[in-house]
Amino acid sequence: MAQKVLIVGGVAGGASAAARLRRLDEEAEIVMFERGPDISFANCGLPYYIGGSITDRDRLLVSTPEAMARRFRIDVRTRSEVLSVDPAAKTVRVRENGSREYEEHYDALILSPGAKPVRPPLPGVESSRIHTLRNLADTDLIKQRLTEEKVQSAVVIGGGFIGVEMAENLREAGLEVSLVEAGPQILTPFDREMSAVLAKELEQHGVGLVLGGRVTGFREDGTGIETRLEDGRVLRSGLVLLAAGVAPDTAFLAGSGLSMGPRGHILVNDRMETNLDHVYAVGDAVEVTDYVNGSKTAVPLAGPANKQGRIAADNVCGLGRVYKGTQGTSIIKVFGITGAATGNNEKTLTRLGIPYHVTYVHPNSHASYYPGALPLSLKLIFDSQGKVLGAQAVGMDGVDKRIDDIATVIRFHGTVEDLSELELAYAPPYSSAKDPVNMAGFTAENIFAGLTRVFLPGELAERDAAVTLLVDVRTGLEHAAGSIPGSINIPVDELRERLAELDREKEIWVYCQVGLRGYTASRILQQLGYRVRNLSGGYKTWLMAEYQPGQMAPSDTAAGMAAGADAGAAAFAATEVAATAEPVPMEAMAADEELDASGLCCPGPLLQVKNRMDRMSEGQVLRVLATDPGFEADIRSWAEMSGNHFYEAARRPDGRIEALLGKGRTGGLSAETGTPPVPAAAQEGTTMVVFNGDLDRAIATFIIANGAAASGKKVTLFFTFWGLNIIRKPEHVPAAKSFMDRMFGLMLPRGSKKLPLSRMKMLGLGAPMIRRVMKAKQISSLEELMETAVAQGVEIVACQMSMDVMGIKQEELIDGATVGGVGYYLGKANRSGINLFI
Numbered sequence: 001m002a003q004k005v006l007i008v009g010g011v012a013g014g015a016s017a018a019a020r021l022r023r024l025d026e027e028a029e030i031v032m033f034e035r036g037p038d039i040s041f042a043n044c045g046l047p048y049y050i051g052g053s054i055t056d057r058d059r060l061l062v063s064t065p066e067a068m069a070r071r072f073r074i075d076v077r078t079r080s081e082v083l084s085v086d087p088a089a090k091t092v093r094v095r096e097n098g099s100r101e102y103e104e105h106y107d108a109l110i111l112s113p114g115a116k117p118v119r120p121p122l123p124g125v126e127s128s129r130i131h132t133l134r135n136l137a138d139t140d141l142i143k144q145r146l147t148e149e150k151v152q153s154a155v156v157i158g159g160g161f162i163g164v165e166m167a168e169n170l171r172e173a174g175l176e177v178s179l180v181e182a183g184p185q186i187l188t189p190f191d192r193e194m195s196a197v198l199a200k201e202l203e204q205h206g207v208g209l210v211l212g213g214r215v216t217g218f219r220e221d222g223t224g225i226e227t228r229l230e231d232g233r234v235l236r237s238g239l240v241l242l243a244a245g246v247a248p249d250t251a252f253l254a255g256s257g258l259s260m261g262p263r264g265h266i267l268v269n270d271r272m273e274t275n276l277d278h279v280y281a282v283g284d285a286v287e288v289t290d291y292v293n294g295s296k297t298a299v300p301l302a303g304p305a306n307k308q309g310r311i312a313a314d315n316v317c318g319l320g321r322v323y324k325g326t327q328g329t330s331i332i333k334v335f336g337i338t339g340a341a342t343g344n345n346e347k348t349l350t351r352l353g354i355p356y357h358v359t360y361v362h363p364n365s366h367a368s369y370y371p372g373a374l375p376l377s378l379k380l381i382f383d384s385q386g387k388v389l390g391a392q393a394v395g396m397d398g399v400d401k402r403i404d405d406i407a408t409v410i411r412f413h414g415t416v417e418d419l420s421e422l423e424l425a426y427a428p429p430y431s432s433a434k435d436p437v438n439m440a441g442f443t444a445e446n447i448f449a450g451l452t453r454v455f456l457p458g459e460l461a462e463r464d465a466a467v468t469l470l471v472d473v474r475t476g477l478e479h480a481a482g483s484i485p486g487s488i489n490i491p492v493d494e495l496r497e498r499l500a501e502l503d504r505e506k507e508i509w510v511y512c513q514v515g516l517r518g519y520t521a522s523r524i525l526q527q528l529g530y531r532v533r534n535l536s537g538g539y540k541t542w543l544m545a546e547y548q549p550g551q552m553a554p555s556d557t558a559a560g561m562a563a564g565a566d567a568g569a570a571a572f573a574a575t576e577v578a579a580t581a582e583p584v585p586m587e588a589m590a591a592d593e594e595l596d597a598s599g600l601c602c603p604g605p606l607l608q609v610k611n612r613m614d615r616m617s618e619g620q621v622l623r624v625l626a627t628d629p630g631f632e633a634d635i636r637s638w639a640e641m642s643g644n645h646f647y648e649a650a651r652r653p654d655g656r657i658e659a660l661l662g663k664g665r666t667g668g669l670s671a672e673t674g675t676p677p678v679p680a681a682a683q684e685g686t687t688m689v690v691f692n693g694d695l696d697r698a699i700a701t702f703i704i705a706n707g708a709a710a711s712g713k714k715v716t717l718f719f720t721f722w723g724l725n726i727i728r729k730p731e732h733v734p735a736a737k738s739f740m741d742r743m744f745g746l747m748l749p750r751g752s753k754k755l756p757l758s759r760m761k762m763l764g765l766g767a768p769m770i771r772r773v774m775k776a777k778q779i780s781s782l783e784e785l786m787e788t789a790v791a792q793g794v795e796i797v798a799c800q801m802s803m804d805v806m807g808i809k810q811e812e813l814i815d816g817a818t819v820g821g822v823g824y825y826l827g828k829a830n831r832s833g834i835n836l837f838i
Contacts, residue, residue, distance in 0.1 A: 002027040003107040005316055006092060008082045010039035012302045013283030014112035015063065016309030022072040024317040031075040031104065032068070033082050033094060036135050039065055044302055046139045047162070050146070051169025060136065085109065085256040087276040108278045108316045111253075111266060112309065115246035115284035115300050124218030129225040130240045133162060142239070146173055151238025153177070155227045157215055159186030161332055163243035164198070167207050168335055170241070178208040178235050180215060180227065182244075186549070189330055189341045190392050193457065193541065194379055197394040199549035201337040204651065209550035210235075246300055248285040261287040265298050270322040272312040280316065282308035291325030292344045292389055292410065293352055299326045329407045336396055336655055340403035343390030343410050346381065356381050356389055358456060359443040360537025362514040363436040364627070365398035368599040370428035374627050374655040377537070377544065378402060380440040386415040386448045391440070396655035398436070405437045416444035443515065443536070452522050454536040455509060457545035460484065469506045473521040474513055474539070476707035477606060481637040484511065484542055492521045493779050494703070497696035497757070497770070504530065511535035511542070543633075591623035591660065592616070598627045598656055605631050606638050609661070610710050613644060614792075616663045621647075624659045635659045642712035685714035685832040687825065690723035692838055695755035695770065695782065698726045701838050702785035708834070709792040716828040717789075718820070720799035723838070724806060725749045727786075727796055727814050748806065751814075752782050790816045797825070 005021055005028055007014045018032050032039060040063040048054045065076035083093045083101070091103045117132035119125060131142050145151055152175060156167045159181030167179040179186070179202065186202075186209070187195045203209055214230040218240065227235040248264045259267040259275040265287035272280045284300035286308070304326045314321040331340040349356045359380050364373040376395025382388050391406040393399045409418050419441030426433055434442070446452045463470065463486075470487040472479050479489040490498050492512070502508060508530050512518040518534040525532040535542065595612050597605035605626040612622060624635070632649045639646035645662035652658050686708040690701050705715050719727050730751035749755050757770065774781060780788070790796065796817040803809070803819065810819050829835050 002029055003316075004029040004031070004105065005108045005110065006104060006106040007032045007110045007112065008092070009112035009114055009283070010034045011041065011043060011112070011114060011283075012305035013114075013309040013312075014110065015040040015068070016306045017110050017112065017282065017313045018068065018074050019072055020310045020313035021316060022074060024313065024319075029075070030072075031077065033080045033092075034076070034078045035081040036137060037078050038136050039063065039068060039076055039078060041136055043135070046133055046136070047165040047169040049139060050142055050166070051172040053169070053172070057136075060139075081252075082113075083252055085111075085253060085258070085279070087257055087279060090278070106278070109280065110309070110312050110316070111274075111279065111281040111285065112283045112305075113249040113252070113285045116249045117242055118245045118247050119242060120215075120244060122215060122217045124220065124225075125242075127218055127220040127225055127240075129220055129238070130218060130242060132242050133166065142241070145239055146175075149238070151175065153224075153237040154239050154241060155180060155225075155235050155237045156241045156243060157227070158243035158245060159183070159211075160243060160245065161187070161330070163241070164202070164332060164334060166241050166243060167202060168205075168333070171205060171207055175238075176206070176208075178210060178237070180210045180213040180229070180235070182212065182214050184211055186211075187332065187339065188347070189328060189345060190339060190394075191346045191379065193545040193547075194339070194341075194377070194392045194394055196544055196547040196549060197377065198332070198334045198337055198339045200547055201334045203549060205335045211550040246284065248298070250285050261296070261298075263298065270324065271315045271320070272308055272323055273315065280312040282312050288323070289325040290344070291327040293348070293354060294325075295352060297326070299328050301326070301328070301330060303329070327407065327410055329403065331400055331403065336651060336653065337394060338396070338399040339392070339394045340399050341390070341392040342403050342407040343388065344381065345390055345392065349381070349389065354383070354389075356383055357444070357447055358536060359440060359447055359454065360515065360541045361436060361439045361443055362537060362540050363432065363439055364599065365395065365436075366430050367428035367432050371598065372397075372429075372654070373599045374398075376402070376436065377540070378436050378440050379537075380406070380416070380419075380444055382416050382444055382448070386417060386444070388414055388416060388419065398431075402435075402437050405435075406440075416441050416448055420445055443519075446519065447536075452519055452526075453533045455533045456536060457542045460542070463509065467506055468509050469503055470509045470511070471502070471521070472512070472539075473510050473517050476704060477710060478513065478634075480641060480707065480711060481606065481634045482539070484539065487511070491703070492517045492524075493774070494696075494700060495521055495524055498700070499528070502530065507531040507533065509533050509535070512538045514538045514540050590621070592620040593622050595622060595624045597631075598625055600626065600628060604628070606634055607710075609635065609638065610642070613642075613661070613663055618664045620663045622661045622663070624661065625652075625656045626659070627656050631657050631659070635661070638711070642710070644712070685716065685828065686834040686836075687716045687718065687829045687832045688836040688838055689825070690717055690719045690726065690838050691721055693722035693725040693749065693755060695752075695757050697838055698752060698755055699782050699785065701726075702782065702789050704836070705789050705794050706785060706792060709789065709794050713834075714793075714795075715789075716795040716797060716825075716832075718797045718799060718825045718828075719817075720802040721806070724798055724802055724808055724813075725755060726752055726782075727798060727817050728808065728812055729814055730754070752786065755782075786814070795828075799825075 007018050010032060018030055021028055021030055042060045042062055045054055045060050049060055065078055068074045068076050079097050081095045083095055085092050091105050093103050095101045117134055132138055154170045154175045154177050156163050156179045159179060164186055167177050171177045185192045185195045186199050199209060215227060216230050217228045219226045224236055224238055225240055227240055250264050261267055266281040266285050268274055268281050268286050272282055274281050283305040287296050287298055290297045308323055311321045311323050327343050329342040362377050365376055366373050374396040376393055376399055379392045381390040388410050393403050420438055422437055424435045447454055472483050472487040472489045473492040475491050476489060508525055510518045510521045515536055515538040518538055522532045522534040597608045605628050609624055636646050639661055647660035649657060649659040705717060708715050725748055728751045730753055797820045798813055798817055800819050800821045
């Protein structure tokens, strides 16, 4: 005898169960009840229809009642609400079209009622201007308000997936939008520093964020609605969208004897069976097992609901399938940024008391030399045995496939070693030979194997400067453009020669831009006996962690809040440098020159900008394209330091950052008047007294000089006593000298190539070895640094008194060097903001 199976609810879980049942049992009588008019629609696509990305409403219909009946011979009953379940009689009570009620018998029952939006009991919450989004009917109401009433503004309550997607799409539809979230961050599946990247994207596209904003009520006045916050603020808008979470739609099951969880979710076993005989439950209304940690949870996602519906159907037909749990793999588009996560985040693991480790990498989406490479940030969480517990990623491209790779490894209980060994498809347009997933595995392996000890951005607040030393191992130019407060700058390539600047009694905390140079520095120091830790993910991760969304001054209107978003999100707050003048609209400026620095990592784009600006004339405008995510903040700082004008920086639709700069303090022609700029005042200079003549100190001198000159400062190097050896010509120069002067000349090193090291002389082999290492690593030699400095206009001055004492004549000095006395030096120092003694 054919069995009769009733299915309560359609969409993901119920519709999947119905189709699977028919494929397994052609004789079964299958009846599906759906309260609304549609049984299977793309509920995840509803926001994109409202925003206009999906223009054809019919494309949201996955299947119609007629199609299901025709293909699968399923009795589909729409506008039929199941009111109760009687497990003893094995019947359900149904209300049809809001009036007629009847009972239907079942042999097996599959419950897929889903979840409904939470509607908090607040004053004014019943206003017709307050909407929720669950089905096509809700979508039609919102769309009608946008098209017919032409509302101009909206307030979205709730920063979860639906809230963020609706904020984006309402903004895309042309509305001024404010997003109010009661918690400290949006998108709780992500940890705070990762969600901050997505929050920044919202703000940069004009969505006003209010974090920690608790709504106390609403008031409608006929033409709009006010949203009142606990702190007294009032947001006025044309409509409000409630997206403050969902609750299982299970009230109709009260009195059935069905076991429920503390929040009303249906309890099921791994076969999707409830405690009632022949009753199954699937989808957003059920409590599931967390696949990673084994605890009970609820995860309202379409993917798990589809799988659960299939498994329930299999077990109705006696196949004995099990559901092994949900790992919460999810993804979201926020304008130009994609965010994705899988497994457990730090908050979950901390709440459950599960120990874990974290590593960050910030690679490009594919080979940087192939056009279109865009940066992404990947966070990997693993336990003390190397087992992968979770991952999160944000970026413009390639995020989805990296999270999918890691989700697969988690599903098979994989380790960080598995990640490093994954053989993934590679060609320059698609990836790198070492895929970002491999890179995450490599860095995690280093931590797991004890090759490096790391610290995370949150630990910096607790750092004790008395027992630790924070060292920035990036270049001087990078450090000057923005650094972590309290850090000193020793570039990794100078680290071995500047060990004297490190206190062996302190633990050394190093950082670079994304973690790689920091790891190299940590390995150098660790093998030399230092206690050292490296900031995982480097300065970029710290910027992400420091960013505070929603800090712009709020207005009493949604439009005002949205208008203030650009000021609040111009760049990460920790390194923001104010523009030198009021911005001019980018489209109003015609650039004299274009520079494409895409694919280059910091400091590459800055160096390219500096070289190009050096060749430009005062008042000309340069348009720059870059993909390095820190470029937007870096270029502002660079322009301020170098005495050039910063107009604007913005991200283009293709993910690249576009910046406009003017040569000189006031830049190019005025967009309004077309008049040339007022000449900028001279920048304060940098002076250095170079007393020592050791090779390593000479290299440091010219690195600092080049960095300062690149930032637009007038640099004067004043060479005295042993420092004069640096600027002597290597060849013998005939000159009239006394006997004593000739003796000095024989004993002193003749030129830069004869200089010794200050430490690690190694019987005279130290200097040649350092030079070979520098050449192998393509680091500029001292002589090249000197040539660059002279080309940049660095002033080389020899102390007249020291030359007299040591018997050195001006013709023995390198070309371009001049001779001056202490008065000349003091005059330069008086106009300098920085004075150094080396």
